[in-house]
Amino acid sequence: MVVLAGRLFQMQILYRIEYDKKSTDNSIKSLELQPLRGIFYDRNYKVLVSNNPAYTLRITPAYYDTSLNKVLESVLGTEPGYVKNVLLKNRIYSKFLPVKIRKGVDFRVIAWYEENSDHLDGVDYIIEMQRFYPEGVIASHTFGYTKEISPEQLTKEKESYKPGDYVGNNGIEKTYEKLVCGVRGYSYILVDSKQRRIGKYQEGREDIPPKKGNDLVLSIEASAQKVAEAEFEGKRGALVAIEPSTGEILAMVSAPDYDLNRFSYFTPKSYLDTIYSDPATPLFNRATMSVHPPGSTFKMLAAIAALDMGVIDKSWTITCTGGFTYGRFFKCHGSHGTVNVVTAIEKSCNTFFYKLIYKIGLDNWKSYATRFGFGNATGIDLTEEVAGLIPNEAYYIKRYGDNWPKSIMASLGIGQGEVSVTPLQLVQYVSLIANNGKSKVPHVVRGYIDPETEELTQLEYKEINTGVSQSSLDIVKEGMFLVVNGHGTATHIKLPDIEICGKTGTAQNPHGKDHAWFVGFAPYENPKIAIAVLVENIGFGGTHAAPIAQKVIKAYLDSFKGENKPIKSEIAAVNKH
Amino acid sequence: MRIDYNIKDKFDFGLFLPALILFGFGLLAIYSSTVNNTFAQENFQRQIVWGIFSFILFFVVYSLPTNVFKSLAIPTYLVSLLLLIAVLAMGKQISGSKSWLVVGSFGFQPSEFAKIATIFAVASYLSRNNSDIDSFKDIIITLAIGFTPVLLILLEPDMGTSIVFVVIILMMFFWKGISSFSLFVVLSPAFVAVAAIFGTIYFVLALLLVIVALISFKKNLFFSASIFAIGLSSGFFTDYVYHALSPHQQRRIQSFLDPNADPLGSGYNTIQAKVAIGSGGLFGKGFLAGNQTQLQFIPEQWTDFAFCVVGEEFGFIGSIIVLSVFLILFLRILKLSHNTKDEFLGLVAIGILSVYLIHFIINLGMVVGILPVIGIPLPFISYGGSSLLVSMFMLGILANLYRTRKNYT
Numbered sequence: 006m007v008v009l010a011g012r013l014f015q016m017q018i019l020y021r022i023e024y025d026k027k028s029t030d031n032s033i034k035s036l037e038l039q040p041l042r043g044i045f046y047d048r049n050y051k052v053l054v055s056n057n058p059a060y061t062l063r064i065t066p067a068y069y070d071t072s073l074n075k076v077l078e079s080v081l082g083t084e085p086g087y088v089k090n091v092l093l094k095n096r097i098y099s100k101f102l103p104v105k106i107r108k109g110v111d112f113r114v115i116a117w118y119e120e121n122s123d124h125l126d127g128v129d130y131i132i133e134m135q136r137f138y139p140e141g142v143i144a145s146h147t148f149g150y151t152k153e154i155s156p157e158q159l160t161k162e163k164e165s166y167k168p169g170d171y172v173g174n175n176g177i178e179k180t181y182e183k184l185v186c187g188v189r190g191y192s193y194i195l196v197d198s199k200q201r202r203i204g205k206y207q208e209g210r211e212d213i214p215p216k217k218g219n220d221l222v223l224s225i226e227a228s229a230q231k232v233a234e235a236e237f238e239g240k241r242g243a244l245v246a247i248e249p250s251t252g253e254i255l256a257m258v259s260a261p262d263y264d265l266n267r268f269s270y271f272t273p274k275s276y277l278d279t280i281y282s283d284p285a286t287p288l289f290n291r292a293t294m295s296v297h298p299p300g301s302t303f304k305m306l307a308a309i310a311a312l313d314m315g316v317i318d319k320s321w322t323i324t325c326t327g328g329f330t331y332g333r334f335f336k337c338h339g340s341h342g343t344v345n346v347v348t349a350i351e352k353s354c355n356t357f358f359y360k361l362i363y364k365i366g367l368d369n370w371k372s373y374a375t376r377f378g379f380g381n382a383t384g385i386d387l388t389e390e391v392a393g394l395i396p397n398e399a400y401y402i403k404r405y406g407d408n409w410p411k412s413i414m415a416s417l418g419i420g421q422g423e424v425s426v427t428p429l430q431l432v433q434y435v436s437l438i439a440n441n442g443k444s445k446v447p448h449v450v451r452g453y454i455d456p457e458t459e460e461l462t463q464l465e466y467k468e469i470n471t472g473v474s475q476s477s478l479d480i481v482k483e484g485m486f487l488v489v490n491g492h493g494t495a496t497h498i499k500l501p502d503i504e505i506c507g508k509t510g511t512a513q514n515p516h517g518k519d520h521a522w523f524v525g526f527a528p529y530e531n532p533k534i535a536i537a538v539l540v541e542n543i544g545f546g547g548t549h550a551a552p553i554a555q556k557v558i559k560a561y562l563d564s565f566k567g568e569n570k571p572i573k574s575e576i577a578a579v580n581k582h
Numbered sequence: 583m584r585i586d587y588n589i590k591d592k593f594d595f596g597l598f599l600p601a602l603i604l605f606g607f608g609l610l611a612i613y614s615s616t617v618n619n620t621f622a623q624e625n626f627q628r629q630i631v632w633g634i635f636s637f638i639l640f641f642v643v644y645s646l647p648t649n650v651f652k653s654l655a656i657p658t659y660l661v662s663l664l665l666l667i668a669v670l671a672m673g674k675q676i677s678g679s680k681s682w683l684v685v686g687s688f689g690f691q692p693s694e695f696a697k698i699a700t701i702f703a704v705a706s707y708l709s710r711n712n713s714d715i716d717s718f719k720d721i722i723i724t725l726a727i728g729f730t731p732v733l734l735i736l737l738e739p740d741m742g743t744s745i746v747f748v749v750i751i752l753m754m755f756f757w758k759g760i761s762s763f764s765l766f767v768v769l770s771p772a773f774v775a776v777a778a779i780f781g782t783i784y785f786v787l788a789l790l791l792v793i794v795a796l797i798s799f800k801k802n803l804f805f806s807a808s809i810f811a812i813g814l815s816s817g818f819f820t821d822y823v824y825h826a827l828s829p830h831q832q833r834r835i836q837s838f839l840d841p842n843a844d845p846l847g848s849g850y851n852t853i854q855a856k857v858a859i860g861s862g863g864l865f866g867k868g869f870l871a872g873n874q875t876q877l878q879f880i881p882e883q884w885t886d887f888a889f890c891v892v893g894e895e896f897g898f899i900g901s902i903i904v905l906s907v908f909l910i911l912f913l914r915i916l917k918l919s920h921n922t923k924d925e926f927l928g929l930v931a932i933g934i935l936s937v938y939l940i941h942f943i944i945n946l947g948m949v950v951g952i953l954p955v956i957g958i959p960l961p962f963i964s965y966g967g968s969s970l971l972v973s974m975f976m977l978g979i980l981a982n983l984y985r986t987r988k989n990y991t
Contacts, residue, residue, distance in 0.1 A: 009946050
């Protein structure tokens with residue numbers, strides 16, 4: 006009797022708290038409520054990336070008969086053994102906890118389930134949110150996709166994530182993961198000893214609703230982006246358009262791309278195989294990661310350097326007789342006669358720039374290239390980016406020794422040889438030219454909207470200032486104006502109402518057909534858009550790249566006129582969410 | 583010799599009120615643990631019906647002429663043996679053991695009936711005029727009377743009830759005034775048997791202790807050797823019984839040794855019961871407010887684990903009240919058996935006390951996790967017709983003894 010009373014005293018008085026905690030843990034279960042990821046708007050608040058309900062098929066192993074595996078596999082269209090494998094992976098959890106068998110299943114499967122649910126004990130489905138792209142804008146490399154968190158990332162961020170969570174894997178989804186992911190909520194329920202749900206704990210008063218992620222306002226302009234994507238259908242290459250005064254990316258394409266819808270939750274293995282084995286490497290973001298010689302688009306850099314340094318002025322001329330000899334003969338694509346810097350840009354005279362780079366000097370040339378952002382990552386708010394290469398004397402000394410052949414420099418003057426740049430770097434350079442030597446770090450996100458306060462917070466980006474004299478830039482811009490509007494290499498893209506300035510380029514490609522470049526900006530006064538277009542393995546830039554640039558420029562500038570604004574009712578509805 | 587016609591003289595409220603209070607606690611516990619369980623909801627009403635029957639039975643037994651018990655002792659015992667054989671032949675198997683006889687919708691456990699019958703039979707034999715508790719013959723015959731039902735019950739198999747029988751017999755021996763050597767003779771095989779459960783080393787150590795004790799008692803060699811042989815064989819018998827136990831009973835013994843080894847298996851009840859009681863605290867969580875109870879973390883809590891409801895919902899204070907009521911009841915019975923001059927009736931009272939006591943100890947020891955899970959009910963509190971009827975029947979006998987205690991001086 007004393008022993009029993011003592012034991013009761015020990016349990017109920019001394020260890021009461023411990024038992025109390027166990028008792029609570031026992032019966033009150035928290036259900037995680039997944040937050041909605043933030044929506045992505047374009048610069049005019051069109052919804053580009055949203056959330057849509059999708060069906061997830063589940064199995065509760067305790068009530069499930071594994072002889073149904075075959076039936077389910079055939080209905081889901083998966084390989085044999087799929088259901089068994091998923092169940093095996095999840096057998097460490099309680100048999101009464103449902104296992105997600107397949108996310109994003111077809112409505113056809115759900116209809117089949119509804120008809121046959123009597124024979125499908127232990128099978129059910131829930132509705133979960135998955136990414137949805139209402140505007141028909143692809144921008145796969147820019148948006149990126151989410152993916153189930155990897156065990157490595159999970160160990161690093163135990164506080165924020167749980168197994169099975171989806172996190173941004175690339176693109177904006179990755180860079181802005183912390184802003185858009187939202188905060189998980191909890192619903193407390195009472196369960197009995199078999200984990201069966203009895204009801205809500207305290208009628209849900211203690212529940213913590215999930216907090217939706219911040220909505221992002223992108224700098225992308227939907228109509229320009231769509232035109233750009235359409236233009237690249239069936240081509241390989243990249244396009245980046247930027248607002249010169251702000252560094253905001255207006256459109257960004259890397260072609261070929263891939264279908265984000267297929268990545269939003271469940272990615273069929275067959276699709277992944279296709280993507281991975283495609284020689285055109287669709288997962289690779291050419292806009293920020295492909296490096297090629299810039300070709301003639303680089304001529305403005307030499308011109309700016311020479312003008313800014315004062316080694317030439319606008320009246321300084323050379324005579325082009327179809328080439329230039331420095332150790333060996335470097336040819337021009339024509340005999341341009343007497344050319345000054347403006348004409349040299351207009352006609353893309355190689356001879357002028359062969360000569361010019363020797364006047365500038367290699368290291369000075371590199372220093373100007375660096376001021377325009379070449380040779381370094383731009384710092385764009387997308388994780389995948391490469392730096393490219395701008396050689397200097399040290400580079401060639403290292404490679405060829407102290408007596409390195411100076412003839413190499415001639416090619417650099419016209420953007421060929423070892424110099425390599427990304428489309429993004431090129432557009433940044435053009436926008437710096439267009440905006441009088443100043444801009445901001447290129448970026449795709451302007452700011453974010455807190456879903457509770459509905460206030461927009463602008464994100465700040467670093468200023469870039471090349472420190473180049475205005476007069477040098479004006480001379481170069483005049484040349485670029487004449488490329489399209491004078492007697493230059495891209496007069497075929499001249500528009501009656503828009504003054505496009507530009508420069509064509511062709512990147513020599515030892516492995517196949519040359520790559521076509523076009524860089525440009527518009528309008529000539531107060532430029533609103535700068536653009537760089539790369540079309541791989543196709544030939545001359547003026548022919549293949551310039552028309553694409555023209556169409557995107559037009560689409561973007563037209564968007565100000567209130568034309569291209571198809572705000573459909575359903576988009577408006579999504580906007581309200 | 584009637585002195586005073588006073589109700590208190592004829593009716594022992596010291597016996598009746600504690601039983602009534604405990605039954606009341608039982609009803610609260612059963613109500614609380616079944617109110618949310620659609621399959622067991624009617625158990626509360628059933629228990630009330632059983633309660634009415636058992637109180638009627640109590641008064642019937644209370645009113646019987648006291649000498650009936652002695653004259654019916656042997657016939658009752660024989661009938662109970664027949665019933666135990668019958669249950670083995672045609673009993674209904676419930677959770678692994680064949681202990682229920684079912685007639686129509688009415689089921690009962692012959693082993694419950696056999697408890698009373700065996701108490702009568704042992705008391706009757708030990709209270710013979712010429713009995714000598716220290717004689718080898720008396721010990722052997724008493725043991726035979728007591729252990730025949732135990733063997734039959736072990737075959738069901740029902741471990742818990744068997745233990746109850748062993749304790750009853752030992753308590754009655756002790757009351758009769760057995761000498762320390764005779765007690766040793768009776769206990770040594772049991773001692774060796776229990777040691778054998780824990781393994782060979784303990785078995786050998788126990789045998790060595792028995793040898794030391796036998797030497798110190800200085801009895802003749804043949805007699806000592808016989809005792810040793812019995813001890814030795816009981817050890818092997820234990821091993822045999824352990825392996826003959828059903829797997830679920832073996833698991834229960836293992837899970838007692840380490841309940842957390844299998845938290846969702848047989849250790850589950852112990853853990854959940856401890857959590858229920860421990861989380862009750864000083865004042866409890868309040869009637870119908872215990873989450874362990876209301877969410878049915880303890881399977882069939884209204885039967886053997888009914889005390890958990892008291893612990894969780896009425897806390898330490900409620901638990902101590904229940905314990906105190908039991909204590910009052912036990913002391914009252916002890917006093918009664920002491921005051922009863924008739925040796926047979928005194929032994930019966932002690933037998934009944936031992937039944938209550940061992941149920942109380944095993945059941946509470948189990949729910950607070952200091953004894954293994956052996957499924958026996960808590961008298962007056964746990965749900966169940968058989969248990970309640972037998973408890974009240976025995977209480978009726980005790981009340982009857984009180985009523986006529988002065989007639990037998």
